[in-house]
Amino acid sequence: MATPTQDTNTNLTWRRFEDGVDQWDELTDKIFVQDTSHKCPTYIHKTPPCQGSCPSGEDIRGYLAIVRQQEKPPADMDWREYAFRRSTDANPFPSMMGRVCPAPCQDGCNRNDVDDFVGINAVEQYIGDTALEQGYKFQAGADTGKKVAVIGGGPAGMAAAYQLRRMGHGVTLFERDPELGGMMRYGIPNYRIPRDKLAAEIQRILDMGVEARTGVSVGTDIPVADLERDYDAILWALGCQTGRGLPVPGWEGTPNCVSGVAFLKAFNEGRMKATGKKLVCIGGGDTSIDVISVARRLGSNEAAGKPEDVVHDRSMQHDQAIADAAVPSEATLTSLFTKDKMFAAEHEIHDALTEGCAILDGVMPLEVILGADGRATGLKVCDCTMDGMKPVPVEGTERVLEADIIVSAIGQGGDMTGLEELANERNLIDADKFYQVPGKKGHFVAGDIVRPHLLTTAIGQASIVSDSINEYLNNQEHKKRPKIDVHHFDLNKKLEETGLTPEPFVHDDRGDLRGTDGGDWAVHNYDDRSFAEVVGSDELFLGHFKYEARYLRSEDVPSSDQVLHHFTERMSALAEEQVVGEAKRCMSCGMCFECDNCVIYCPQDAVFRVNKSKSTTGRYVDTDYTRCIGCHICADVCPTGYIQMGLGE
Incomplete structure (x- = not known):
């Protein structure tokens, strides 16, 4: 879960030791005892939980490393374009998704166990907007004839x-x-x-x-x-x-009971410029928030006729005079779940309340109330509790919400x-x-x-x-998909990009193959487990990271008095220096980010930086096994969980 908003407003700190743990271990004994383990550090690439939580499978850690300018682009490419290329390997819509994705990646971010998640969406929006400003294009592959x-x-x-x-x-x-x-x-x-x-x-x-x-x-x-x-x-x-109808008596066939999908489509096509005086929407996800927020912006105008007509009739279009003469309308959302458990994004709920929408949480619909003309006049509801996904009504809480249009936003088909x-x-x-x-x-x-x-x-x-x-x-057999099916960082591709491709391996030329540390035909001391393992916060040295507040995007959220006809974009972008600062908050889980802790703290000087001429992302440090005594201090102080003691097992 992402860090709750109220917790991010305090100066949080991470504690390595709990209350009552006040005795130091004897570090010298620890070092020499571990010498008998015959274990030495190996460098293990794992998938970060942000990426493991991203349904698009974006290489989030990768493009954050590029934005923070830790991972260097090719010599002929600006870092902004390089970040765009890495981002769009999975998702060709970074500008859009940086704005509207509910960001499960941020919920999964290990930084939540330090202070607050990294603002991945904000960085992605910058990458996408910059790409449009710079005119970056996509390249098609060689024609296959298919x-x-x-x-x-x-x-x-x-x-x-x-x-x-x-x-x-x-x-x-x-x-x-x-x-x-x-x-x-x-x-x-x-x-x-x-x-x-x-x-x-x-x-x-x-x-x-x-x-x-x-x-x-x-x-x-x-x-x-x-x-x-x-x-x-x-x-x-x-x-x-197509939207799902409400499964209550009175819904089916009632003209002013419409789906959220149809309502929003009429608005987004530019046909609907006013709606009912009192709109009630049933939902709890982002679509339902959009419905009530749109209703508040449109307002109502009796000259527009029945509010459902423009939703049902694709040929009908309100003119601008209808919009200009509209007056504020009431918009109410009912949700089975309480606000903290609604599926809508937290900031979307907050914005809707600021705009004057009413949100009745812990409420279930019971019946559509019909007038003499067969149109709905209200929605009968009651309070409820949830038994898993099943609502349980609270007796004696029944009441009717007046409405001249009722919108169901409970799912699509x-x-x-x-x-x-x-x-x-x-x-x-x-x-x-x-x-x-x-x-x-x-x-x-x-x-x-x-x-x-x-x-x-x-x-x-x-x-x-x-x-x-x-x-x-290509008449190929389908390959088994990896356990963690995302767009991974590929060290071999990075080595090729930087001119460090390993030499071809010819068995007869290699002689004794009991070691690879001196061979230019192998990537020494590295194991890619990103296709099978996600690195958790318990594998990181969180004490390395100081408290750093997240750079927050500002929002142009109108008040209830300003919301009528307020169609200005709501989410403002971060400035470039803020984007770089936010990317630097990334803990680079599962991949070295070149902090030098392992080099500094190794008591035997066994861990060393790779020569600059052979160094690249994922190949920043190496180990001299003739010096290593297996004390695992390097693994203890690795902030990213990239080092794991192995080999001698």
Whole structure:
């Protein structure tokens, strides 16, 4: 869990010893006893928990090391571009995701056990925005002659198109809506995702040679058989743009009961410029927060007619006069969970309250109250407690919330019209572990249509399915995916980049192979376990890190009196010096960050810096085993958990 906000406002310190532990060990005895272990330090690369928690699988530690300018870029590349290249190896939307990702990476950050997590999103936003300002482009791979049809131009489809073009495959995107972007465009308000930056990140992918056909629906406008004939593989990345209705009496068929997906789409398409006087939304996640925040910004206007009409009728559009004459509206969110357990991001909840939204937590819906005209007039609710995921009503707390529009934001589903043969019982598409559609050779699937989740989850699945498609197109057997399936730092690639590629290994030329320390054909004293192990905070020397407050992005959050028509971007970026400072807070878990502790504290001078001409990230220190006595002080004082005592076991 991330450090609670109230705890980060105090000067926290990490304690190596608990109360009552007041006797020093005899260090000299410890050193000489350990001499009998025959163990010496080995350098173990592990995955940091930020990366292990990132569904996109970004090399977060890697691009933070580049931003802090500890890992050096190639001689012909600026560090800002190098950070962009490392970041976008997994995620082609750093500007967008730096703004809206709920950041499970920050929840996983080991720095939470020192003071407060590293502001990974803030750094990613800077990387993405700088890339757009500098005009950095993506490069397509050498043409393979293979063609892939990608159905859906949302995060999963666009990210897969990007990865497939990097591999050299031709890609055609088929999108039902008039514009690409999926939920990034149609499901998230413009004050959270600036439309100019979204368009630029999409265009950067199209510029790789991706063909886009918008406004067409596969299965109705284009038969699936035509795609099977014309393309070597098909990727279904349809997304989930239908909302789940509320499972209470009175909901079904009531015109002013709408889904959160439909409500936000009407707003994001620019058609809805006013809503009801009293809106009630049922949810608790980020979508429900967006609904009530949008309602407060739009306001209401009786001249707009019934608030649900513009949601249901895709041809209806409010004019600017409707918006100009709007007055503030009431927006209420009900959540089964209390605020500290809601799925929405903490800062999103805080912002909504600042904007004058009402959030009733620990409340469950019971019934939609209908008027004589068949429209809803209110929502009957009661207090509840939670038994796991099941709400338990509290008797005697029933009341009615007045409403002229009720919005359900409790989940999403797929629209499989024309594709019924692919649909499972949940109206989604089944996938195997390689994201193939079972029983449909050449068909693959990724994103929300597998299981609705986060944008970052869809982007991560796009990487995996692209590998599967590439293997299929090359008639290769699918490789077993690693236990920790992310984009890892690769020391061999780094050595090649810096001109330090090991010499070819020829067995007959090597003679005695009982040691590698003098060989230029092996990476001595290094083991890559990042594909199987995540390094926890208990493996780090946390005492190395002093308290450092996180650099916080400022937010333009309007008050309840200012919120009407306030569509300015809410999240402000950090300045470059703040971004560098924030990256320096990273503890580089599982990878050496060149602090020199092991060199300084080794009593035998056995640990030494690698010669500068042969040094690079991951190869900063080495050990002279003729001097090492196995005391493991170097491992004790390693802040990052990179050193582990081994060999003699």
